[in-house]
Amino acid sequence: MAVPKSLFLPENSLGLVTDLYQLTMAAGYFEQRMDDTATFELSIRHLPKNRSYLVTAGLEQVLHYLTHIAFSPEAIQFLQQLPIFNQVSQKFFEYLKNFTFSGNLYAMPEGTLAFANEPILRVTAPLIEAQIAEAYLLSLINFQTSIATKASRVVSAAQGHEVVDFGTRRAHGPQAGILAARSCYIGGCKGTSNVFAAYELDIPAVGTIAHSWVMAFENEQDSFRKFHEIFPDNTTLLIDTYDTLIGARHAATIGKKLKGVRIDSGDLLELSKEVRRILDNEGLQHVKIVASGDLNEDHIDNLLKDGAPIDSFGVGTEMVTSKDAPALGGIYKLVEQEHNGKVIPKMKFSEDKLTYPCKKQVYRTLDKTGNFVNDVIGLEDENLQGKPLLMPVIKNGKTCYNIPTIHEIQITATHNLAHLPERFKRLREAEIYPVTKSQGLEAKRHETENIIKDVNVSKRNVFTNKASAY
Amino acid sequence: MAVPKSLFLPENSLGLVTDLYQLTMAAGYFEQRMDDTATFELSIRHLPKNRSYLVTAGLEQVLHYLTHIAFSPEAIQFLQQLPIFNQVSQKFFEYLKNFTFSGNLYAMPEGTLAFANEPILRVTAPLIEAQIAEAYLLSLINFQTSIATKASRVVSAAQGHEVVDFGTRRAHGPQAGILAARSCYIGGCKGTSNVFAAYELDIPAVGTIAHSWVMAFENEQDSFRKFHEIFPDNTTLLIDTYDTLIGARHAATIGKKLKGVRIDSGDLLELSKEVRRILDNEGLQHVKIVASGDLNEDHIDNLLKDGAPIDSFGVGTEMVTSKDAPALGGIYKLVEQEHNGKVIPKMKFSEDKLTYPCKKQVYRTLDKTGNFVNDVIGLEDENLQGKPLLMPVIKNGKTCYNIPTIHEIQITATHNLAHLPERFKRLREAEIYPVTKSQGLEAKRHETENIIKDVNVSKRNVFTNKASAY
Incomplete structure (x- = not known):
């Protein structure tokens, strides 16, 4: 009988978690x-x-990958028997046996705010090593950045009320749930329901009871009382299993030790108001109301504007899938090559997808209060005004960077968001933050474009004439 | 210096990959x-x-999880020190040490078509075991089902032209890329760029070259010739790095051995027509045109309706994130409990989220040609007409099911899709496939609702009067 596949990541063979064309190009x-x-x-x-x-x-996670990437003997055997590698010499597979990443990585520290076209990572390494890493790096940065960004919007909408991540079940598979929990915390969430993320990353684990707890008992009051017996200091009760307002009264019978109630369905504005009134009338002003159920930044914004007395938001699906924008179009492009000591700038200009050549740096200008003013994307060695955002992280394959804790990263992100002026971060119709390219970079781009066009595209007229003759 | 966290799934402690509330409820x-x-x-x-x-x-992957779930000693230690478990006895943690899943699983075989509200999995187990599995099972089924469904739409739009998965870099993290490759193949794709998915699952690995290959050489013609030297039987060339039409002519110089060209940007309709003309004029009618770049079922449908001479579609972002519908609202609900040999049906009726009680089965009626006619959701033991879709998969914790190969699953899905009448699967405005609930199930629902309301909600009027007096 076949054994079910876990499809966990292969710890001893991360090199396989890539696109086939990275490996054919490598060969x-x-x-x-x-x-x-x-x-x-x-x-x-x-x-x-x-x-x-x-x-x-x-x-x-990029750091973990680049310092652990390898090919197991089984992986190499698999590649060897692929028909596409027929004509590839054994030496290539020998080379893969000892494959490691020996290059350099510059990166924006996590929690840095980035804008369109700004390099977030810069990898300098032997061509093959830099090439193979493309897919894995993109999937990590695209996803986590997308979720940290979404979470920051949800947290901002909550105006200081607590937001926690309840999304594991709706994330794109089990690992995505863990990565999402991490990213949500970076984006400002106070905790996660994901226990492994809490265990591994020291994020506060949060959670109370599900409908099944209530349903497992003969009646709701019993289920509430029995939960309180075991968790006397952490009694937050889900009250909407049968009828939210009756549930609120059942919860109120717990008395002063009740910590919170959660509403997971129905009209959260009206229900939260009625539940608040019920609790207050029982002298339970201290009891928190937690809301959950398909929440996002817009719902939360509307609820709070309408005066919903909600203390805490449990957000799942919309946050961990970044539902309104579930993919980030990250790209990883060759910008420079060193051949026999000579530096050759590289760019492409395919139709709508032009890229800029050369090693770049992002220079951010802040005003006296630390508020963001503008960014300039320039050449690495231009030494422009402003704070350079890309920092050395790996040098010759070795980490040269003090990895911050997740708490430090959250503080960095919060600090940065606080210093981005309001008009650039409104939930809707925010202004575009000013990012320009330096004169030096523009000059390099024109120079490079001319050289490449001269070699590759100058014959266009000839071809075009030929084509029109078809 | 801190060690970077991989955030890989913990093979020896899958029990931690769950929501905290599953573990508080378990306790x-x-x-x-x-x-x-x-x-x-x-x-x-x-x-x-x-x-x-x-x-x-x-x-x-559900099967793998349920047959491997466990808690490591470190995991248990972590849980023990969480303040929320303060009042929980040591016996609970002792119990976790030997935790395994000892229950039964019924499931629709992969590739089965399901509709709203039909049970896809049914878990019967000791309450704690069934509870802890919730988040992990949901994340696996929600995600893979969502992607297999999306892929089937893309494949259907391609009308027999090959579709391959290029999405790893845009999936929600590295594992999501692998799970997506699997799901896309089930949905009808011919291959994946993801090498680990190919290695682990025997899916054909596909791919050619990236822009970086072209850019790494001094000129495009050189880059094409050199690639052909090493991969003479698999020369599919990316032609849009500098200028697509010139690129097509450069590719054509390879001659009869050229296998394909790929266009990744610009107006795919116009470019594919011009590229086809260029190739045909060189006597290269056999050379395939591969298109990629933000494709989805609608783009593909439009391209083919407009006569684009494209042979193969490489689809990434939109397919592996199911971009237009990036989350599936799967739920996992308690429907029945056996207490001292007595079966007690369970349901909830929170505002807009009512669930039906009792162990259910889905009965599918097919016509003489095997086409789908309608489904009835009934009680497990009703033995209604039609093919029962839920099959025994795990019995007393042991797999009792011949796990099909991924190829068999793809055949199952393709067969099922072929037998779903066109009006129920149109890309837009498809009719709703008829799914009804059996009389037996409706009767049980009313009976159960009355019993539960009697216990929990009958006091509503008293409460309501009280509330209005506030």
Whole structure:
């Protein structure tokens, strides 16, 4: 009988978690003896609808990946028998046996705010090593950044009321739930329901009871009383299993030790008001109301504007899938190559997807109060005014960076968000934060474009004439 | 210096990958000596916009989870020191040491089509075991089903032209990319770019070259020639790095051995027509055109309706995130409990989220040609007409099911989709497939509702009067 596959990540063979074309190109570079040092930059080309900034996240897992990537003997055997590698020499597979990442990584520390086209990571390594990492790095940064950004919007809408992550069950598989819990915390959430994320990352674990607890007893009052017996100091009760207002009264019978009630369905505005009144009338002004159920930044914003007396929001689906913008279009592009000591800038200009050449740095200007003024994307060695955002993280394959705790990252993100002026972070119709490219970078772009066009595209007229003759 | 966290799933402690409240409830059930056998059912309450059916997927990973769930000593230690477990006895933690899943699982085989409210999984186990599994099972089934469904729409739009999964970099983290590759294949894709998915699941791995390959050489022609040297039988070339039409001519110089060209940007309709003309004029009628770049079922449908000569579609972001409907609202609800040999039906009727009680079965009626006619959701023991869709998969904690290969699952899904009449699967405005509830189930629902309301809600009037006096 077949054994069910877990589809967990292969700890001893992370090299396989990549696109096939990374490995065919790797084999190609190897066979062509192209041992140039290459620089790739990861950036987000366009911000999605309703996003005016990005809270970067995912670097810690990038660090783990680049310091652990390898190919197991079984993985190599698998690759060897793929028909596409027929003509590839054994030496390439020998090379994979000892494959490690030996290059350098510059990155924006997690919690940094990034904008469109700004490099978030910059990898400089032997061409093959930098190439193979593309898919894995993108999937980590795209996802975590997307969720940290969404969470920051939800947290901002909650205006200081607590937001917690309840999304594990709706995330894109079990690991996505864990990564989402991490990203939500970076974006400002106070806790997560995901126990493994709490265990591994020291995020506060939160949660109370589900409908099943209430349903498992003969009646609701019994279920509430019995829960309180075991968790006397943490009695937050879900009150909507049968009837929310009756549930509120059943919960109130717990008395002063009751900590909170949760409403998970119905009209949260009206119900929260009625439940508050019921609790207050029983002298339970201290009891918190937790709301959950398909919440997002807009619902929360509306609820609070309408005066809903909700103390805490449990947010799931919409936050952990970034439902209104569930994908971030991160790209990872070759910008420079060193061939026999000579630096060659690289760019592409395919139709609607032009990229800028050269190693870049992002320079952020702050005003005296620390508020963001504008960013300039310039050349790495331009030394422009402003704070450079990309920092050295890995040097020659070794971590050269003090990995911050998740709490420190949350503080960084919160600090940055506090210093982004309101007009650039409104939930709707925010202004576009000013990001320009330096003169030096623009000059390099024109120079590079001319060189490449000269070699590759100058023959266009000839071809076009030929084509029109078809 | 801190070590970077991988956030891989903990193979020896899958029990932690759950919501905290599952574990507080587990402790509560344990302390209350509630060893009832409980039945939970997993279903999707509403189909998302533009979805008229679901291609179920994820069961194999559910099987892995239920046969491997455990708590490591470190995990138990972590739980013990959480303040919320202060009053919980040591016996509960002793119990977790030997925790396994000892229950039964009924499930729709993967590739079965499901509709709103139909149970896809049914778990019968000691209350604690069934409870803890909730979040993990939901995340697996929600995600894989959502992607297999989306993929089936993309594949259907492609009308027999090949669709392959290029989405790893945009999936919600590295594991989501692997799970997505699996689900896309179940939904009818011909291959995946994800090498680990290919390795682990025997899905054809596909892929060619990226822009970086072209950019890494001094000129495009060189880059094409050198790739062809190493991969003479698999030369599919990306032609839009600098100029798509010039790229097509550069590719054509490879001659008869050229296998395909890929266009990744610009107006795919116009470009594919011009590229086809260029290739045909060089006598390269056999060379395939592959299109990629933010494709989805609507784009593909439009391209083909407009006569785009595209042979193969590489689809990424939109498919692996199910971008237009990135979350499936799966729920996992207690439907029945056995207490001292007595079966007690369970349901909730919170505002807009009523659930039906009792162990259920889905009975599907097919016509003589095997086409779907209608489904009835009935009681497990009703033995209604039609094919029962839920099959025994785990019995007393042991797999009792021949796990099909991924290829068999794809065939099942394809077969089912072929037998769902066109009007129920149109890309837009499909009719709602008829699903009804049996008389037996409706009777049980009324009976159960009355019993529960009698105990829990009959006092409403008293309360309501009291409330209005506030």
